[in-house]
Amino acid sequence: MKRLKFAAFATIIGGAMAVTAACGSDSAKDSNSSASETDKPLQGEIAIDGSSTVYPIMEAIAEEYMAQQPDVKVSVGFSGTGGGFEKFIAGETDLSNASRPVKDEEKTQLEKNKIDFTELELAYDGLSIVVNKENDFVDYLTVDELKKLWVEDGKVKKWSDIRPEWPKEEIKFYSPGTDSGTYDYFNEVILEEEPLVENATLSEDDNVLVQGLKGDKNAIGFFGYAYYAENQDSLKVVPIDNGNGAVEPTHETIKSGEYAPLSRPLFTYVANKSVADKEQVADFVEFMVENAGELSEEVGYISLDDKEYDKDLEAVTQLKK
Amino acid sequence: MKLIDKTIVAKKMPIRLVRNTILKGLFFLATTFGLLVLGILLYRIFAQGIGYLDWDFFQNFASRRPEEAGIKAALIGSIWLMIVVAPVALLLGLGTAIYLEEYAKKNWFTSFIKLNISNLAGVPSIIFGLLGLTIFVRALALDRSVLAAGLTMSLLVLPVIIVAAQEAIRSVPRELREASYGMGATKWQTIVRVVLPAAIPGILTGSILALSRAVGETAPLVVVGIPMFIAFLPKNVFDTFTVLPMQIYNWTSRPQEEFQSVAAAGILVLLFLLIFMNSIAVFIRNKFQKRY
Numbered sequence: 001m002k003r004l005k006f007a008a009f010a011t012i013i014g015g016a017m018a019v020t021a022a023c024g025s026d027s028a029k030d031s032n033s034s035a036s037e038t039d040k041p042l043q044g045e046i047a048i049d050g051s052s053t054v055y056p057i058m059e060a061i062a063e064e065y066m067a068q069q070p071d072v073k074v075s076v077g078f079s080g081t082g083g084g085f086e087k088f089i090a091g092e093t094d095l096s097n098a099s100r101p102v103k104d105e106e107k108t109q110l111e112k113n114k115i116d117f118t119e120l121e122l123a124y125d126g127l128s129i130v131v132n133k134e135n136d137f138v139d140y141l142t143v144d145e146l147k148k149l150w151v152e153d154g155k156v157k158k159w160s161d162i163r164p165e166w167p168k169e170e171i172k173f174y175s176p177g178t179d180s181g182t183y184d185y186f187n188e189v190i191l192e193e194e195p196l197v198e199n200a201t202l203s204e205d206d207n208v209l210v211q212g213l214k215g216d217k218n219a220i221g222f223f224g225y226a227y228y229a230e231n232q233d234s235l236k237v238v239p240i241d242n243g244n245g246a247v248e249p250t251h252e253t254i255k256s257g258e259y260a261p262l263s264r265p266l267f268t269y270v271a272n273k274s275v276a277d278k279e280q281v282a283d284f285v286e287f288m289v290e291n292a293g294e295l296s297e298e299v300g301y302i303s304l305d306d307k308e309y310d311k312d313l314e315a316v317t318q319l320k321k
Numbered sequence: 322m323k324l325i326d327k328t329i330v331a332k333k334m335p336i337r338l339v340r341n342t343i344l345k346g347l348f349f350l351a352t353t354f355g356l357l358v359l360g361i362l363l364y365r366i367f368a369q370g371i372g373y374l375d376w377d378f379f380q381n382f383a384s385r386r387p388e389e390a391g392i393k394a395a396l397i398g399s400i401w402l403m404i405v406v407a408p409v410a411l412l413l414g415l416g417t418a419i420y421l422e423e424y425a426k427k428n429w430f431t432s433f434i435k436l437n438i439s440n441l442a443g444v445p446s447i448i449f450g451l452l453g454l455t456i457f458v459r460a461l462a463l464d465r466s467v468l469a470a471g472l473t474m475s476l477l478v479l480p481v482i483i484v485a486a487q488e489a490i491r492s493v494p495r496e497l498r499e500a501s502y503g504m505g506a507t508k509w510q511t512i513v514r515v516v517l518p519a520a521i522p523g524i525l526t527g528s529i530l531a532l533s534r535a536v537g538e539t540a541p542l543v544v545v546g547i548p549m550f551i552a553f554l555p556k557n558v559f560d561t562f563t564v565l566p567m568q569i570y571n572w573t574s575r576p577q578e579e580f581q582s583v584a585a586a587g588i589l590v591l592l593f594l595l596i597f598m599n600s601i602a603v604f605i606r607n608k609f610q611k612r613y
Contacts, residue, residue, distance in 0.1 A: 045561075047465070049546065052574065059550045060385040066552045075465070075548035075561050078571060087546055090459070205574045207581075230576040299385050300576055 042069050044280040049077030050084025050097030051181050052204075053224055054266050056299040057122055058097055061288050064295065068287070072280045080204075081181035085269075089113055094274040094281050098267045099125070099181030100188075116272040118319060120289065120312045123296035123303055126254035127186060127262040128228040129238040132217050137166050140239040140246035143190065143261065149220065150175075150186075152195045159218070173200035174209040174221030186222060189261045210235070225249055226300030254302045266301065275319040282320050289313045366592070370585030378586055382552040383568065387579035392587055394551045395568035398467075399536055399594065401555055402564055405471025406478065406535045411528055413475065414482030418524075421483075422490040423512055442480035449477040450544025458545055465546050468558040473541050478531040485527020489520040522609045529602040533595050539566040565591045 048058055055078055062074040077084065081098045088096035089109045102110075102119070110117060129146065131138050137159070141149070145162050150173065159166035175196060176182040187193060203209055206223045213219045214234050228237055228249070239246035242260045253259035268288070274281040289312045293303035373387075381391025417438075425431040453473025463469035493516050501511040517524075548563055549571050555562045565587065572584035 047548070047561075049548065055549065055571070056385060056575065059383065062550055063382075063384055063552065070553075073553050073561075074550070075563075076550035077546060078549040078567075079543060079546060092464070092546070206576070207574060224576075227576040230578060295385070 041071055042280045042283055043071045044278060045073045045075070046095070046278075046281055046284050047075055047077075047093045048095040048097065048268075049079055049087050049093045050095075050268070051081040051099040051266070052078050053081075053099040053125065053180070053182060054097035054122065054268065056226075057266070057292065057296045057301060058095075058268070060295040060299050061291060064291060065284055065287050069280070069283070072284065074284065080179050081184070082179055088117075088269060088271070089115065091115060091271075094271055094278070095285070096269045098269060099264070100184045101267065102269060117269045118272055118275075118315055120268050120270060120285075120315065121265045121304055121308055122268055122288075122292045123266050123301040124254050125264055125266055125301055126225040126249035126259050127182065127222050127264060128225050128249050129220065129222050129240060129262070130213055130228055130235045131220050131238055132213055133234055133236050134217050135236060138220075138236075138238055140241050142241040143243075146190050146240065147192070147194075150197055150200075151191055152197050157197065169218050172212075172216050172219040173197050174212045174219055175200045175202055176206060176209065176223060177202045177204040180204060182222075182224060185264050186262075224300075225254060225302070229300055251302055255305075265304075266296075270316075270319070272319050275316065282316070285316050286313065289316060366585045366588050369582050370587075370589045373583050373586035374589055378590075383550050383571075387577060387583050390572070390580070390583050392565070392568060392590055394554060395563050395565045395587070396590060396594075397554050398551070398562035399565045399591075401467045401558070401562055402471055402474060403532060403536060405467055405558060406474045407528075407532060409472065410475040410478050410482055410531065410535075414479050414528070415486050415524065417479075417483045418486030418490055419512060422487055423508070423516070438480050438483050442484065445540075446477055446538055447540040447544055449473055450541030452476065453541060453545045463559070465548065465561045466559045467555050467562050470542055470545055470547055470562070470564075471558070473545055474535040474538065477538065477541060478535050481531040481534065482528050485531070486520070486524045489523025489527065490516060492523065493519045522606050525605045526602045529598055529605075533598045536564075536594060536598070537566055537591065539564075539570055542567060565594070 048062070055076065058076045062076050066072065066074055077087075077093075079087070081100055084093070084096045084098065085102065085106045087093045089106065091113060096117075102117075129141065141162075149157065149162060149171070155161075157171045158168050159171055160168045173196075175186075178196075187196070201209075201212055203212075206227045209221045209223055210227055210231050213221050214231070220238075228235060237248060239248040240259065240262060241247070247253050247259045249259045249262070254263045257263055270281075270285055275285055276282075289309055293306070293309060297303050377389075378391050379393060379396065381389055382394050384390040421431065421435060425434075450473065453469060453476070457463045457469040457472050458465065461469075463472075497515050497519065498511055501515045506514070542564060547567065548561060549567055551561065551563045569584050569587040569591065572580045572587060575581075
């Protein structure tokens with residue numbers, strides 16, 4: 001009887017291992033067949049972490065890159081712009097994705113740890129201000145009105161507080177979480193560091209915001225353009241007036257910078273040392289700059305001008321020397 | 322003298338019967354409520370995810386295209402995680418439980434340890450993530466490896482295993498131990514040959530439930546810095562990896578509608594894995610349970 005028990009236990013553990021082993025050998029076969037297609041196979045690891053907004057672009061780049069260089073182990077993390085920089089400062093990552101420029105205090109820490117870095121722009125995103133489909137009165141908002149809407153002033157906010165002809169109904173706010181680069185960007189250009197309305201619903205998951213906005217007639221919220229583009233039929237985007245007439249976020253207005261001030265660039269920060277010392281990182285970064293435009297369009301962002309990518313490429317070439 | 326006043330009984334009987342029926346109905350509703358929620362959940366996930374659940378889904382790595390996205394790295398990663406967590410957590414947990422139940426003197430220090438283990442079971446999982454990041458990832462320089470994450474998860478489930486093993490060991494009847502001593506067995510012989518075999522169903526059931534928890538957790542791994550996109554499989558415990566819940570979380574946060582269905586398919590895989598593990602627990606309990 002006792003033997004039976006141990007046999008059963010051993011079977012469980014052994015079974016789990018067998019499954020892993022089976023799948024493991026399978027993958028070895030895969031990678032061998034594709035390795036023969038590339039001319040100069042590279043090896044080694046590339047550690048990338050940072051913004052969840054930039055993640056889809058980096059995932060696409062890594063996916064394509066690994067089709068070419070199957071022996072390079074690229075891993076892409078998801079811990080947010082701030083969390084990514086923390087690891088970058090500790091020297092744990094080669095690339096750090098960011099949906100906002102590096103902050104001064106992060107720069108000081110990087111200098112203290114002697115980590116030189118290069119900022120590369122990957123794509124544009126347009127922060128879209130979105131209301132419920134049934135909201136028929138908000139035709140556009142000026143930047144000042146936007147600030148008045150979102151800054152905490154101790155009172156319950158009604159639409160009529162913004163413009164008197166709008167209904168006297170309470171506004172519901174939906175915002176990305178305060179750890180996100182999206183929030184940081186909004187905080188900087190719209191709120192100008194003043195506190196966000198206290199009763200706002202915060203979520204790190206933009207799909208939660210989308211659901212909230214769909215279900216609430218008096219809701220207003222903001223998130224990346226891709227989330228609006230996917231839900232165009234069930235949400236209404238608000239054109240923003242920055243003094244030159246109301247501009248709606250579209251592919252063209254974001255790319256040209258006409259949709260201001262809410263068009264924002266997405267970055268990745270490269271550790272100079274990694275590019276200089278690790279062949280695979282240099283190769284990956286070059287591949288990234290060459291393909292970022294096309295791949296970011298594919299995952300819902302807006303590509304930069306070709307000139308911008310050329311500039312990035314030049315910077316990378318400098319680093320390799 | 323009448324002991325029972327029949328008229329009062331007759332008057333009160335209907336209302337008592339009604340009350341009985343109402344309460345029975347209420348309790349039945351309470352029971353079905355949980356089942357109903359589970360049913361709706363399963364229906365939604367099945368309806369959404371079943372279309373994406375094919376052989377390719379297990380063969381492919383994560384991808385930007387929903388139709389090509391697969392769960393291979395995450396599934397294998399989860400199994401690797403278990404391979405680290407299971408022995409570490411079991412050995413530490415079982416050792417602690419045997420010491421506390423069999424060897425430790427019943428004094429304030431022992432009860433202090435027991436109290437702390439119970440407290441540890443209530444610590445939010447993200448705190449264990451911070452602990453893992455500081456100790457395993459940074460101080461021991463294990464980096465973002467299977468081993469670092471596995472040790473973190475072991476710590477997370479350790480209290481649960483200890484408590485389950487303690488309960489199981491305590492429920493072994495005194496008479497068995499005394500009989501063993503009476504035959505001239507030492508303490509160690511008694512533990513290995515009498516107590517543990519009798520306690521194993523309880524210990525394994527608790528442990529597998531604890532392992533299931535380790536498989537389903539995300540927060541500590543996010544803190545430890547386990548990456549999301551990986552297009553290779555770990556070759557040993559020092560390689561980096563990703564796990565099912567993280568992959569699912571990533572898919573649900575994508576803007577594209579199709580990724581919601583891919584996420585549902587991922588949830589199905591995770592559900593099957595958990596149901597599989599739980600049924601092992603049930604099987605062991607039924608098969609090896611001895612009654613004393």
